[in-house]
Amino acid sequence: MQLQMRPDPTFYPSARLAMQAPREKLAYVAMLSADGNGTRDGLAVVDVDPDSKSYGKRIGELVVTETGDELHHFGWNACSAALCPYAPHPHVERRYLLLTGLRSSRIYVVDTKPDPRKPHIVKTIEPDQVKNRSGYSRLHTTHCGPDGIYMSALGSADGTGPGGVLILDHYNFDVLGRWEVDRGPQYLAYDFWWHLGHDVMVTSEWGTPDMIEDGLNPELLLGGKYGHQLHFWDFRKRKHLQTVDFGAENQAVLELRPSHNPTNTYGFVNVVISLKDLSSSIWVWHRDNGKWAATKVIDIPAEPADAEKLPPLLKGFNAVPPLLADIDLSLDDRFLYASCWGTGEMRQYDVSDPFKPKLVGSVHLGGIVRRTPHPAKPDQPLNGGPQMVEISRDGKRIYFTNSLYRSWDDQFYPDGVKSWMVKFDVGAEGGITPDNKFFLEFNDRRAHQVRLEGGDSSSDSYCYP
Amino acid sequence: MPGWALSHGWFWIGIFALGCYHGINPGMGWLFAVALGLQEKSRRTVFQSLPPITLGHLASVFSIVALAAIGRQELSQSTMRYASAVFLVGFGLYRGIRARHPRWVGMRVGFWGLALWAFIMSTGHGAGLMLLPFLLGSCAGANVHHMGMGMGASAQLPFDIWILAVALHTVGYLLTMIVVAYSVYEKFGVRILKAGWFNFDLVWALALVVSGIFLAFRVTGFP
Numbered sequence: 001m002q003l004q005m006r007p008d009p010t011f012y013p014s015a016r017l018a019m020q021a022p023r024e025k026l027a028y029v030a031m032l033s034a035d036g037n038g039t040r041d042g043l044a045v046v047d048v049d050p051d052s053k054s055y056g057k058r059i060g061e062l063v064v065t066e067t068g069d070e071l072h073h074f075g076w077n078a079c080s081a082a083l084c085p086y087a088p089h090p091h092v093e094r095r096y097l098l099l100t101g102l103r104s105s106r107i108y109v110v111d112t113k114p115d116p117r118k119p120h121i122v123k124t125i126e127p128d129q130v131k132n133r134s135g136y137s138r139l140h141t142t143h144c145g146p147d148g149i150y151m152s153a154l155g156s157a158d159g160t161g162p163g164g165v166l167i168l169d170h171y172n173f174d175v176l177g178r179w180e181v182d183r184g185p186q187y188l189a190y191d192f193w194w195h196l197g198h199d200v201m202v203t204s205e206w207g208t209p210d211m212i213e214d215g216l217n218p219e220l221l222l223g224g225k226y227g228h229q230l231h232f233w234d235f236r237k238r239k240h241l242q243t244v245d246f247g248a249e250n251q252a253v254l255e256l257r258p259s260h261n262p263t264n265t266y267g268f269v270n271v272v273i274s275l276k277d278l279s280s281s282i283w284v285w286h287r288d289n290g291k292w293a294a295t296k297v298i299d300i301p302a303e304p305a306d307a308e309k310l311p312p313l314l315k316g317f318n319a320v321p322p323l324l325a326d327i328d329l330s331l332d333d334r335f336l337y338a339s340c341w342g343t344g345e346m347r348q349y350d351v352s353d354p355f356k357p358k359l360v361g362s363v364h365l366g367g368i369v370r371r372t373p374h375p376a377k378p379d380q381p382l383n384g385g386p387q388m389v390e391i392s393r394d395g396k397r398i399y400f401t402n403s404l405y406r407s408w409d410d411q412f413y414p415d416g417v418k419s420w421m422v423k424f425d426v427g428a429e430g431g432i433t434p435d436n437k438f439f440l441e442f443n444d445r446r447a448h449q450v451r452l453e454g455g456d457s458s459s460d461s462y463c464y465p
Numbered sequence: 466m467p468g469w470a471l472s473h474g475w476f477w478i479g480i481f482a483l484g485c486y487h488g489i490n491p492g493m494g495w496l497f498a499v500a501l502g503l504q505e506k507s508r509r510t511v512f513q514s515l516p517p518i519t520l521g522h523l524a525s526v527f528s529i530v531a532l533a534a535i536g537r538q539e540l541s542q543s544t545m546r547y548a549s550a551v552f553l554v555g556f557g558l559y560r561g562i563r564a565r566h567p568r569w570v571g572m573r574v575g576f577w578g579l580a581l582w583a584f585i586m587s588t589g590h591g592a593g594l595m596l597l598p599f600l601l602g603s604c605a606g607a608n609v610h611h612m613g614m615g616m617g618a619s620a621q622l623p624f625d626i627w628i629l630a631v632a633l634h635t636v637g638y639l640l641t642m643i644v645v646a647y648s649v650y651e652k653f654g655v656r657i658l659k660a661g662w663f664n665f666d667l668v669w670a671l672a673l674v675v676s677g678i679f680l681a682f683r684v685t686g687f688p
Contacts, residue, residue, distance in 0.1 A: 005664045013655035063544070083658055085497040086570040086582060091664045146570040171564070236571040263504055329682035357491045463572065464655045465503050 007090035010454040011080045013464040015260035015331040018080065018455065021393040025049040026116055026453040028097060029401065029421060030071040032443035036406060040064050041071040043110060044100060044447070045117050046421065046440060048399070049341025056423070056438040060117040064108055070406060073388075073449045075275065075457055076143030077109075077149060077170055080387050084146035084196065084463035092170065096122070097451065098149065100139035102405070103213065105153070107139065114210040116453060123173060133159035133175040135168035138209045141191050144170065150179065152192045155209040162206060166203075170445055180233075181281030184240030188227040194235055196463050197262030201233040203252045204269060204283065206441045215407040218313065224248030224275060230285060233291045239293065244285065244294045249275040256460070257336070259354075264464045266354050268336055270293070270324045278302035278317060281340065284354045299359050300324055303343055305369045311414050320368045323412070325387050325404055330395040331457050335360075335430065339386035341404055344370045346386040346424065352458050353412030360430030366402055368412060374422060376439040384409070384417040385428065389458035390450040398424045398432065403446035415461065417447040477598055484637025487522065487592050488645070490665040492566070494583055494638075495646040502650055504572060511650050512643070517576045518666045519639045519645040521583025522592060523619065523631070529593025530631055533600065534624055540622065546680060549597050553677030554593050565589065590666070591673055596634060598676040600627055606630035 012018035027046040033039035044062030063073070077096035082089050098117065099108040107130065109123040131137050136153030143150045149168040155161055164186070165179040180186075188205035205227020206212065211220055213233075220226060229250060230244045246253055250271040258267030266286040273280060282298035310320065324341030329335070329351070336357065338347040344367020349357040364372040369382035374443040384402030391398050401421045404411055409417040423438035450461060473523060487493055498518060502511030536545050539570055567585050574582060587593070 003664075005667070007659060007662045009659070011659070012660050017656055017659075055471065083662070084572075085491070085500040086495070086574075087566045088492040089564065089566050090491075090658070090662050091564075091666070147566065147570070197572050199573045221496060235568060236573070238569075263506070439473065465499055 004091040024452040028451045030448045070103035072102035074099045079144040079460040081146045081461040087147040105137040134178045159209040161208040162187045181238040186231045193256045199235040201235045203231045226251040270327045277322035282323040328389045342387040344385040361432040374439045376436045388449045399450045401447035482639040485641040488638040488641025495642040517579035518583040522587045523581040523635045525584045525587035526593040550677045550681035557670045557673030598680045620671040
């Protein structure tokens with residue numbers, strides 16, 4: 001029963017309006033247990049209110065009930081997409097976080113009310129239900145859609161392929177089943193998002209569970225076997241429309257950041273590594289003569305490095321790859337952030353013209369070779385690098401963490417990722433600066449995705465420009 | 466009949482107001498029209514979207530009223546009244562407890578897509594059901610009988626009055642949508658949704674329950 005008489009105050013018809021949202025005071029951070037043996041993952045509550053005494057500190061924690069989940073990404077039960085005109089349900093609350101196990105395929109439904117500092121589990125959807133009802137496993141991205149909760153899954157129930165998208169009922173969280181009616185040639189899965197105004201879904205490619213769970217497999221990588229395509233879908237008919245191939249040398253086509261304006265038909269996606277020169281790149285997908293196309297607009301080169309300082313996997317190359325692992329787009333579609341997990345650099349691009357991005361900010365932190373410290377503790381070298389990045393709705397702050405995925409963490413940072421979360425301030429015309437008061441270390445855990453109270457720049461979709 | 470129509474102003478005002486109430490609910494049509502207009506950056510699209518939405522709504526309301534007319538033919542007056550009352554209460558409770566909305570719809574819809582959407586939306590909300598307490602309202606029926614205009618001894622409103630009522634309801638619905646869609650598109654913007662999207666569905670569910678109870682107990686608002 002929905003007793004709210006007005007829409008949830010955190011729902012905004014458009015991204016433009018969402019930028020006027022009040023500043024967030026809490027952040028939720030998915031945490032992986034660092035040792036991985038028998039300890040459980042969790043969700044941290046972090047104080048991000050600068051007027052608070054505990055600013056930049058962990059003020060709450062939820063420990064899940066099972067071990068081995070590999071909490072990674074997570075999402076809200078409802079968001080601004082509830083205001084979409086064709087499937088309106090504006091009086092549901094943004095209240096539950098769906099925490100998904102990337103390894104276990106389990107879903108924890110976490111209630112953030114009545115006290116948002118004390119989230120608690122109200123329902124657990126066991127892996128069997130996910131697998132039996134959808135045919136999928138290894139849950140990755142969660143997006144609250146106009147008519148349900150959508151999730152991507154890396155693999156089929158048996159841990160091979162195809163991976164795809166499944167749907168949950170947003171009233172009772174039942175797994176409704178697989179989303180695709182006609183998947184065409186699509187086999188690999190990773191991220192998904194959409195152009196709601198055009199009834200188009202976009203999906204990207206990483207690898208099936210057996211290709212990634214034991215770590216990055218050099219044979220598969222050099223053979224160009226990881227994902228290198230985008231898929232475009234008819235969102236209404238749930239039918240595959242078109243594949244856009246980046247070429248097999250572009251390995252791991254991951255995070256999808258479509259324009260937040262539903263009238264637009266472009267978005268950004270990152271390629272983690274090029275087999276040609278170990279570089280990373282960012283591409284824009286767009287319409288071209290009635291078809292979808294993609295154009296490379298940003299190239300981030302690998303940096304020469306001493307073999308001594310490189311992990312075994314990279315020793316033969318004498319270079320450190322940027323390993324661009326996440327990108328995020330501000331709600332005004334103006335700034336794109338790029339996390340170079342290998343070289344330890346956070347970059348900010350002005351993408352007002354998506355085809356002519358301008359690098360307007362760069363800060364180093366961590367990195368395989370550099371190990372750049374945070375200004376708050378200038379004597380302490382950091383490992384890991386900028387990874388999951390989240391932007392506040394007003395675009396004035398970014399938050400990011402440094403752990404990627406357990407088995408990959410261990411390959412690229414064999415000394416063991418020591419996890420941290422930081423906050424940077426964003427200049428009005430671009431430029432990013434670390435906040436010296438916000439350097440949070442996680443000793444026993446590894447921090448992954450950050451979600452901000454009330455929504456952030458990758459949590460909501462909008463049906464109005 | 467014209468005499469009856471004139472002398473029952475409240476009946477017609479009620480029917481018209483119900484149309485306005487359906488029209489003002491963002492979930493029932495105007496907001497879809499505005500969204501399509503914003504998507505196409507065209508005021509024309511806003512207004513072109515309203516006729517199919519109205520058609521779908523009309524088809525839904527007419528279907529329910531036609532079903533009720535058949536029921537009235539087949540069942541005794543009291544059976545019909547109680548059956549409708551139970552259905553109204555039950556449907557209202559269902560709507561209140563288990564809110565639902567269409568799935569697998571999208572933003573790229575043509576004329577028939579919009580009409581079908583509006584038909585599903587109106588039927589799902591029980592838009593036609595809301596008219597039944599008015600149409601089956603016994604006091605109005607009794608009055609008709611009084612004035613010698615009823616169909617025989619059945620003391621019921623004649624079907625052409627029902628048709629007229631559906632038509633007037635639809636006019637109220639369309640006019641309201643035109644005014645609201647225009648004001649939001651041209652003046653207020655969708656920002657208004659944040660404060661203005663009142664939980665019509667809950668009030669609606671409550672209204673169904675209440676009107677069902679009223680119908681069962683022969684209490685109606687119009688003399």
